[in-house]
Amino acid sequence: AQRVTQPEKLLSVFKGAPVELKCNYSYSGSPELFWYVQYSRQRLQLLLRHISRESIKGFTADLNKGETSFHLKKPFAQEEDSAMYYCALMGTSGSRLTFGEGTQLTVNP
């Protein structure tokens, strides 16, 4: 069975501080990992995918297969980063996404 765990439902930081949103997964094969973000009153949108190893809006995420983690990081948080962040996994045998429960990030001025 595939499972995604985001241990923090709420995370609050100050502007300019580093932020890390944790994601751990459980899957027996080699999954694809994604981060999705939902800003207030907007649709869920793709932020990052592990396969591209890119930085979007200053965010990066590294897949650590040993720790089965895919934490999302940003060195200097901005107020506009306040949103709900979801970690998601796609297995190799299908195309469904398995989501974590999400982390609501608030960046305070």
Place this chain on the structure above:
Amino acid sequence: EAGVTQFPSHSVIEKGQTVTLRCDPISGHDNLYWYRRVMGKEIKFLLHFVKESKQDESGMPNNRFLAERTGGTYSTLKVQPAELEDSGVYFCASSQDWQSSYGYTFGSGTRLTVV
């Protein structure tokens, strides 16, 4: 290009009534997915269409839920009769490729409230 469109954006119905949600995927996207988020819970997969065929409907909670995709274009999700626990946000998503590494494009969701 137009994104994934969902109708209605909100729906409030009484327990026992019927509600039909609609999703228009991005033109040319063969893959269409339904997900839902019940209050306080994670977003959960409901089913996956490839064109007009149901590829995977293992996430459908029970037989009160019926999904169709006429002609491989738009899709509808009918809940009949609705129960209180069906309240939540129903998301539709589409992708061009199966197992897309680019992820999906999601619609804005339909917020269903059953009272």
